[in-house]
Amino acid sequence: MTDLLTAENALNLVMLLFLQAVLGFDNLLYISIESQRAPVAQQKAVRFWGIVIAVALRVVLLFVMIHLIDLLNEPFFIMDWDGILTGGVNFATCVFLIGGAFIMYTAVKEISHMLSIEHLGTDIKAGSGKSAAQVVGLIVFMNLVFSFDSVLSALAISDVFAILATAIVLSGLAMLLLAEKVTDFLKKNRMYEVLGLFVLLIVGVVLLGEAGQAAVHGMEAAGMAHEDAKALALHVFGYEIVPMSKSTFYFSVAVLFVVEIIQSRYKRKLTAERSAVARRV
Template sequence: MAELLTFENLGNLLMLCFLQAVLGFDNLLYISIESQRAPVAHQKAVRFWGIIVAVALRVILLFVMIRLIDALAEPFFIMNWPGILEGGVNFATVVFVFGGIFIIYTAVKEIGHMLSIEHLGTDVNQKPGKSATQVVLLIVLMNLIFSFDSILSALAITDVFPILATAILLSGAAMLLLADGVTSFLEKNRMYEVLGLFILLIVGVVLLGEAGPAAAHAMHDDALQIKVFGYDIIPMSKSTFYFAVIVLFAVEIIQSGYSRKLNAERRAAAHQ
């Protein structure tokens, strides 16, 4: 135990906690939005058990990946259609593609539901028909997909399992503390739920971008980089992602303020 308490390991732990916080924002957002699809009486329990089970499975996934990282990195299929589709496909590629498509589908479906006529006549506290178990399973599944990216990034910092596991547990505790607050905020400010769905849409695109160099990075072979019509699929940088999120929030805040100003002017004109 004493050999773990080194300055290097403590520094790595702090770096991993920061990494988990940065990469976990979109995860927390998904949990907050998805939990509202469960029956109202079960939403708090859904968030709690969804996070607990997901964190436990994330630690197990980390344990397995540390031992099977080489096997997971090996491409099991090479696409060789010059000028159309080229590159290698490994386990990480499949996870990123599946996760990206699923998140984009979820975001588009929920945005479409908000725009539907039926939604306009529905009480905001009545959620679409999903059982608590279904929502917990979805949260666990998407937490694992989100965590794949953070685990791969964490393994680039250190391969000391206790340090990695501690960072994951601390991030899980932070999600438990913040999930109710984020959900409550979204319930009181419904317009930000739409904003959150568009952020999830961007997250799906980010994950699809991560699929491009997954095999190439794992095998240190640029020939395995996925190319579509001769162009590399390049992942969006985290700084670009968070800049886009900040811009979306800024636009929403400015638009909300402008709408309030217009409504105030209309009320004043009506009273004259």
Template sequence: MADLLTIENAGNLLMLLFLQAVLGFDNLLYISIESQRAPVAQQKSVRFWGIIIAVASRVVLLFVMVRLIDALSDPFYIFDWEGVLTGGVNFSTVVFIFGGIFIMYTAVKEIAHLLSVEDTHADIEGKSGKSALQVVLLIVFMNLIFSFDSVLSALAITDVFPVLATAIVLSGLLMLLLADWVTAFIQKNRMFEVLGLFILLIVGVVLLGEAGQAAVHGAEAMGMDHDSAKDLALKVFGYEIVPMSKSTFYFSVLVLFAVEIIQSGYSRKLAAERKAQSGGSLHG
């Protein structure tokens, strides 16, 4: 126990908490939006149990990855279609590709649903026929997809399991505290749901970008030098698939929020001017 109570582990824990908070934003957004697909009376419990089970699953995933990191990192297939598709594929590559496509599909489907000609009030009351169990299972499943990014990044900081597990549990508690607030905010400000779905669309692109370099990171984790590992990067028609940087991702999110806020303010201003003009014409 005394070996765990060191300044190095304390510093790593603080770094991991910050990392989990940054990488957990898109996960929390997904949970808040997806939980609204459940029956209204069960949405709060869906968020609670979804996060609890997801955090427990993430700790199990972390334990497995610590034990099997070499097996998960080792490329199991090398594409060699020169000029078409080249590069290595490991387990993380498959997860990122599958997760990215699924998140993009979900975002596009929900955006199309919002644009469909349906009764908006009915849409707010119950957005889909999904049961609470279906939503919880989907939240847990997608949390595991998001987990690969944060767990792999966390393992780059430290391999001390208790420190890693503590960071995951504490970040889960933070998500429990914020989930209801984020959901309530989205429900009160409906235009931000569309914004959230477009952010999820970007998240899908980010995951696909991570897939392109997953085999490279895995090879480097196994001790291969950087130049040799770079040959494992996925290339499509000669173009290397590179991940979007976190700074670019959050800058894009901030720009989307700024555009939405400015546009909403401008719309209110135009509505007030039209109301004033129509009131003046009636008096005239």
């Protein structure tokens, strides 16, 4: 126990909490949006159990990855269709590909559903047809997809299971506290829900980009030289799949929100001016 109470572990815990906060933004956004697809009376319980189960499974995932990191890093298939598709495929590649494709599908489907609404006063969630158990399952599944990236990043900071698990549990508690507030905000400001869906669409693109480099990062973590690991990067028609940087992602999100705020203020100003002109006439 005394071995854990060191200045190095304390600093690592602070860094891990910051990392979880940064990487957990898209996760929290997904939980807030997806939970609204459940029956209204069960939405709060869905968010609670979705987060609790997901955090518990994230700790299990962390334990597994610490003990099986070499096996998970090792590519189990090498694609060598020269000029068409080349690169290595490991466990992380599959997780990012499936998760990225699924979250892009979800975002596009919900955006299309919003565009098909004829009466704005109608509850857009009423036609989702998802049970509470289905929504909890989706939240847990996507939480694990998001977790994979954050766990890999966390392992680069510390390999002490107790410190890593503590950071995960504390981030889970933070999500429990914030999920209700974020959901209420989206309900009161429906325009930001549309923005949230576009942000999730970008997240899907980010995950697909991560898939292209998953085998590279995995083998570098296992000790392979960068030049040798680079040969495992996915290439499509000769072009390397490169992940979007976190700074680019957050800059894109910030631009989306700034544009929406400016557009909303301009729309209100334009409406006020038209009303003033109509009164004068």
